[in-house]
Amino acid sequence: MTRAIRLLAVLGILALLTVLGLRWYQARPAAPEPxxxxxxxxxxxxxxxxxxxxxxxxxxxxxxSWCPYCQMEHPVLMALQAEGIAIYGIAFRDTAAAANASLDRLGDPYAGVMLDVDGRSAQALGIAGTPETLVVGADGQILARWSGPLTASVLRNRIYPALERGAGQD
Structure with missing residues (x-):
C-alpha cells in the first residue's frame, strides 16, 4: 500500500511539473523570427x-472554414478589428467558395485575406494547425505566435504585449 501511495505521489508531482513547464513554454516571449x-x-x-x-x-x-475552433474564435477577431487592429487572414487548405461563404456568414475581420491551397505557406510559417495567430512587428519580424483559439487571457498576456513591442520598432 505504501509503495502505491509513493508511486501516485511521484506521478502527481511529474504531472504538475509538466503542466507548469507547458505554461512557462507558452508564456515566454518568443525570439523574433524573419x-x-x-x-x-x-x-x-x-x-x-x-x-x-x-x-x-x-x-x-x-x-x-472547415475548422470548428476557427469559428469559435471568430467573434474575438471581429472585436479586434473593431479595436482597429490590422488582421490579415490566410485560409489554410480551403476552397475559395467555402472561405467566402464562411466570411459572408460570420463577418470578415480581415484587412486582406489570401488562400494557402497547398499548405506550403503555412509550412514556411511553421504553422502546426488552425487556428494560429502570428504577431508581426513594424520591421516585418514575427514577434509572437499562438496556436489555438484566441481568448481574452491570450490577448491580454500574449497578443497585446507583442503588438506594443511591434509598434515600437519603427
Whole structure:
C-alpha cells in the first residue's frame, strides 16, 4: 500500500511539473523570427495582401472554414478589428467558395485575406494547425505566435504585449 501511495505521489508531482513547464513554454516571449516568403493565392472577391508592403504591427490569422475552433474564435477577431487592429487572414487548405461563404456568414475581420491551397505557406510559417495567430512587428519580424483559439487571457498576456513591442520598432 505504501509503495502505491509513493508511486501516485511521484506521478502527481511529474504531472504538475509538466503542466507548469507547458505554461512557462507558452508564456515566454518568443525570439523574433524573419517572415518567410509566402506563396498565396488571391481569394476572389476579397482584398489580398503582401506582407512586405504592410506598415506597422499586425496579426496574421491562419484559419479554415472547415475548422470548428476557427469559428469559435471568430467573434474575438471581429472585436479586434473593431479595436482597429490590422488582421490579415490566410485560409489554410480551403476552397475559395467555402472561405467566402464562411466570411459572408460570420463577418470578415480581415484587412486582406489570401488562400494557402497547398499548405506550403503555412509550412514556411511553421504553422502546426488552425487556428494560429502570428504577431508581426513594424520591421516585418514575427514577434509572437499562438496556436489555438484566441481568448481574452491570450490577448491580454500574449497578443497585446507583442503588438506594443511591434509598434515600437519603427
Amino acid at each position: 517572415m518567410p516568403a509566402l506563396t498565396l493565392a488571391v481569394l476572389d472577391g476579397r482584398a489580398g495582401f503582401d506582407p512586405a508592403a504592410i506598415e506597422g504591427p499586425y496579426l496574421i490569422n491562419v484559419w479554415g
